[in-house]
Amino acid sequence: QGERPENETDKGLRIADKGYLNTAVMRSEITYIDGEAGILRYRGYPIEQLALHSNHLETAYLLLYGSLPTKDQATLFEEEVLHHGVVHSDAEQFFRSFRYDAHPMAMLTSAFAYLGSYYAEANPSLQGMYILSSLLGWLTPGTDDILCTGQTLYTKGSPESLAIMDKQILRLIGKATTLAAMAYRVRQGRDFVTPPTGLSYTGSFLYQMDHLGQENYVPNPVLERALDVLFLLHADHELNASSTTVLQTGSSLVDPYSAIAAGCASLYGPLHGGANEAVIRMLISIGKPENVPAFLEAVKRREKVLSGFGHRVYKTSDPRSFIVRKTADEVFKVTGRDELLETAMALHDAAMKDEYFTSRKLAPNVDFCGLIYRAMGFPLDFFPVLFAVPRVVGWLAHWRQMMLQDGGVKIWRPRQIYVGEGKREYVPVDQRV
Numbered sequence: 001q002g003e004r005p006e007n008e009t010d011k012g013l014r015i016a017d018k019g020y021l022n023t024a025v026m027r028s029e030i031t032y033i034d035g036e037a038g039i040l041r042y043r044g045y046p047i048e049q050l051a052l053h054s055n056h057l058e059t060a061y062l063l064l065y066g067s068l069p070t071k072d073q074a075t076l077f078e079e080e081v082l083h084h085g086v087v088h089s090d091a092e093q094f095f096r097s098f099r100y101d102a103h104p105m106a107m108l109t110s111a112f113a114y115l116g117s118y119y120a121e122a123n124p125s126l127q128g129m130y131i132l133s134s135l136l137g138w139l140t141p142g143t144d145d146i147l148c149t150g151q152t153l154y155t156k157g158s159p160e161s162l163a164i165m166d167k168q169i170l171r172l173i174g175k176a177t178t179l180a181a182m183a184y185r186v187r188q189g190r191d192f193v194t195p196p197t198g199l200s201y202t203g204s205f206l207y208q209m210d211h212l213g214q215e216n217y218v219p220n221p222v223l224e225r226a227l228d229v230l231f232l233l234h235a236d237h238e239l240n241a242s243s244t245t246v247l248q249t250g251s252s253l254v255d256p257y258s259a260i261a262a263g264c265a266s267l268y269g270p271l272h273g274g275a276n277e278a279v280i281r282m283l284i285s286i287g288k289p290e291n292v293p294a295f296l297e298a299v300k301r302r303e304k305v306l307s308g309f310g311h312r313v314y315k316t317s318d319p320r321s322f323i324v325r326k327t328a329d330e331v332f333k334v335t336g337r338d339e340l341l342e343t344a345m346a347l348h349d350a351a352m353k354d355e356y357f358t359s360r361k362l363a364p365n366v367d368f369c370g371l372i373y374r375a376m377g378f379p380l381d382f383f384p385v386l387f388a389v390p391r392v393v394g395w396l397a398h399w400r401q402m403m404l405q406d407g408g409v410k411i412w413r414p415r416q417i418y419v420g421e422g423k424r425e426y427v428p429v430d431q432r433v
């Protein structure tokens, strides 16, 4: 045993908070959760009201800019998001370069990073072109903003720099559905579909996935609205793992395409965005309702996880789970009831009566929406994508808030409690025992 390095002990109080149970890293005005009371509000508006009256893009505007848009603002925002839905035709080659059975989340995560390579403000090698053009006098004032990335770019607060930031936001929200639809179609060996005009955000997404060359094809309006409600429910959830990842990554002042790719990777895990997929795999493995008690016993022995239950913040039912149930009823009227529904209900009822789960305050979270996605015909491994696409909005809202906060951005650099060896002397390989 050597000595402990001095600087590990002389820095005053250091808090070891594994999993950030009690650490607040931001002041935020975006989303409010009361986990004991089961309350979720976006910018002060209860999620139940938004799910009933709003739509995903209106809610996106609210989350990003702090207030509900006027009619004109809403129309313009929707037009711009949909306008940015088109991606460069090179992206087709990019998607075709994946293995035939690549997980769609792997494709989507890579695609967000790939997107950044197209935009000069995110790609230093393209910036050379801007320098050249500006030398030749081709660019108007604002070029300085384009030439720098991160904090210098955004916190200047000039109309030009805000315009660049908002264009990045429009691009990412607009192209998220297109990239996701491309990941969907390439898996099926189908050609890609250009984003249509005249449809809503979710309508366009369904069109790009479903369209098989039929004339006058329009998505089913009940399913379109249901997907829109689910998108709205998933748009934000304050500082969950993926949003925190976006901020952590963004704090190095990297471009937002890279930060969103990092958030997407974080969401992929089964404890977070992969849970909606895990719920269905769990229900399939349980099979019939009569197998539920044996499954719950295995969970109690810690041999299995009860996916779709439990939450770091909610210690009562997740308020989104009630809206998911109502949405499921509407979807099942169109698609028919999913055969796993009986098993899901038996599992819910048994767990909610069992002291093991109630004493740990484990209740259903939003991830039972996997049953709706399954009824709508989406393949299992596409479910996390259906979470990531709407969450792009929340990621960007938090990122925008951080970039514009008073005093600028400080790089997120947590400390550790070093518990390894003290100083040791190097031993040449032939002298080691």
Ligand code: ACO
Residues within 6 Å of the ligand: 019, 270, 271, 272, 273, 275, 299, 304, 305, 306, 307, 308, 309, 310, 311, 312, 313, 360, 362, 365, 366, 367
């Ligand atoms: N199944 C069985 N036991 C559970 C579950 C579960 N789903 N969730 C928590 N527990 C138990 C833990 O074992 C622990 O028991 P113990 O005190 O006897 O050791 C107790 O409940 C407290 O749980 P923690 O793990 O401390 O809770 P934490 O806040 O760290 O984890 C998490 C939250 C990751 C969501 C967890 O509940 C979980 O794994 N759930 C299943 C996966 C899931 O549905 N994730 C989606 C989350 S929501 C979202 O991202 C949309």
